[in-house]
Amino acid sequence: MAYTKRFDGRKTDELRETSAKVGVVPNADGSAIFQQGDTIAIAAVYGPKILHPKNQQNPEKGVLRVHYNMLSFSVGERIKPGVSRRSQEISKVTEWALAPVVMLEELPGTVIDVHINILQANAGTRCAGINAAAMALAHAGVPMKEMISAVAIGQMGTTIVSDVTKEEEDYEEDGEKAATDIPIAMLSNSEKITLLQLDGQLPVKKMKEVLEAGRDACKKLHEIQKNALKEYK
Amino acid sequence: MTEKKEKREIVIPGEIIASEEFLPGDWTMKQGKNIISTRLGIVEKSDKLVKVIPLSGVYIPRYGNVVIGEVKDITTAGWVVDVKGPYQAFLPLRECPGFVEVSEMENVYGIGDLLVTKIFNVGRTSVDLTMKSRDRSLNKIREGTIVTVNPHRVPRVIGKEGSMITLIKNATKTNITVGQNGLIWVSGEKVESELAAKKIIEFIVENTTADGLTEKVEKFIKDLEDKK
Numbered sequence: 001m002a003y004t005k006r007f008d009g010r011k012t013d014e015l016r017e018t019s020a021k022v023g024v025v026p027n028a029d030g031s032a033i034f035q036q037g038d039t040i041a042i043a044a045v046y047g048p049k050i051l052h053p054k055n056q057q058n059p060e061k062g063v064l065r066v067h068y069n070m071l072s073f074s075v076g077e078r079i080k081p082g083v084s085r086r087s088q089e090i091s092k093v094t095e096w097a098l099a100p101v102v103m104l105e106e107l108p109g110t111v112i113d114v115h116i117n118i119l120q121a122n123a124g125t126r127c128a129g130i131n132a133a134a135m136a137l138a139h140a141g142v143p144m145k146e147m148i149s150a151v152a153i154g155q156m157g158t159t160i161v162s163d164v165t166k167e168e169e170d171y172e173e174d175g176e177k178a179a180t181d182i183p184i185a186m187l188s189n190s191e192k193i194t195l196l197q198l199d200g201q202l203p204v205k206k207m208k209e210v211l212e213a214g215r216d217a218c219k220k221l222h223e224i225q226k227n228a229l230k231e232y233k
Numbered sequence: 234m235t236e237k238k239e240k241r242e243i244v245i246p247g248e249i250i251a252s253e254e255f256l257p258g259d260w261t262m263k264q265g266k267n268i269i270s271t272r273l274g275i276v277e278k279s280d281k282l283v284k285v286i287p288l289s290g291v292y293i294p295r296y297g298n299v300v301i302g303e304v305k306d307i308t309t310a311g312w313v314v315d316v317k318g319p320y321q322a323f324l325p326l327r328e329c330p331g332f333v334e335v336s337e338m339e340n341v342y343g344i345g346d347l348l349v350t351k352i353f354n355v356g357r358t359s360v361d362l363t364m365k366s367r368d369r370s371l372n373k374i375r376e377g378t379i380v381t382v383n384p385h386r387v388p389r390v391i392g393k394e395g396s397m398i399t400l401i402k403n404a405t406k407t408n409i410t411v412g413q414n415g416l417i418w419v420s421g422e423k424v425e426s427e428l429a430a431k432k433i434i435e436f437i438v439e440n441t442t443a444d445g446l447t448e449k450v451e452k453f454i455k456d457l458e459d460k461k
Contacts, residue, residue: 029290049319144271144272189249229273
């Protein structure tokens with residue numbers, strides 16, 4: 001049977017209930033919390049500040065460092081706290097997703113530290129992390145060319161759906177894994193893509209449909225980020 | 234009044250704030266045919282120029298700012314001072330009033346001392362300070378309380394031509410020096426008056442966006458006095 005109705009009753013292009021807020025970590029220079037359904041990410045930005053040790057400084061432009069971390073209670077089975085291979089990879093791709101919009105050339109010799117913590121996970125944690133981090137960077141007063149929004153698009157059998165949940169990620173058809181997970185991060189004005197990953201299988205022809213769905217979802221998410229930032233006084 | 238409200242619109246990075254006919258000012262840039270904001274802040278349009286006044290973030294050192302900083306290190310050429318900006322500030326020996334022997338530097342400004350100092354040069358990755366001034370207002374802090382606030386709210390604490398700060402000074406009978414980097418030095422005869430001034434400053438910082446702030450602060454001061 002094909003996947004025609006979603007497990008939680010959403011339309012195929014409908015996002016989970018999303019909320020956002022800035023200024024949640026009082027000691028950070030900038031911070032934000034972003035919630036997509038049961039996935040909650042909190043991002044804190046420290047800096048721009050001087051980078052030590054000095055040999056890591058770049059006299060041409062600033063350095064952006066991202067630390068992604070899943071808290072041990074964020075998933076059903078407790079995960080070992082600390083850095084893992086997975087968290088290192090996500091830190092790196094998040095850094096690459098954020099770096100093109102941050103005007104690091106205006107801050108030579110400095111470092112901007114971004115700490116992303118996942119309080120609760122139900123798929124799409126790297127996307128929620130990027131959404132929170134973009135808002136936290138804006139709150140920290142770091143000069144940015146645009147905003148970034150990210151969403152996980154999925155293919156269930158042959159149906160394209162937006163903002164997948166864990167249940168959908170594990171979707172099976174005839175006892176075989178039939179779900180594909182495609183996280184996309186898109187810039188708000190130029191609609192350039194800064195993150196595109198693919199876990200599973202996808203026909204090349206479908207890619208256009210996936211990117212269309214990603215663009216629509218990112219636009220909706222950008223609206224939420226914008227409203228949350230404008231509420232900051 | 235409605236015009237004033239329009240000016241206080243908050244913009245986010247990447248948001249289009251004006252079209253081509255304006256010139257991009259502080260914290261804005263040209264993108265295609267539009268001018269966009271690069272920071273979270275308030276738009277200010279004047280005749281031909283459009284700029285964004287930031288609302289949050291770390292302090293950006295500017296020439297001529299009076300700031301309060303902490304001495305972090307002593308070198309043979311001068312003192313390294315932390316002014317809470319993205320770069321460390323340096324106070325050269327020659328910018329210290331009077332003659333100072335290199336061996337005596339510690340006794341003049343020791344590590345951990347707080348200084349009221351002025352920025353006299355901002356380089357690409359450096360900030361230079363001076364302690365020389367005609368009215369001797371720049372000095373080492375020896376007593377009193379330090380209140381730390383968001384540096385972008387400092388103009389509201391000072392008020393129009395210092396109206397707000399004079400109000401606090403008169404109400405609490407204290408001496409207040411406001412550093413542009415968000416550090417405020419309060420000194421009074423009694424600790425109670427210093428704490429009262431601190432409370433008032435914190436009240437102002439929390440209510441910067443409120444209409445009729447001066448009246449609200451006056452009421453707050455009156456309430457404080459009634460409690461005594």
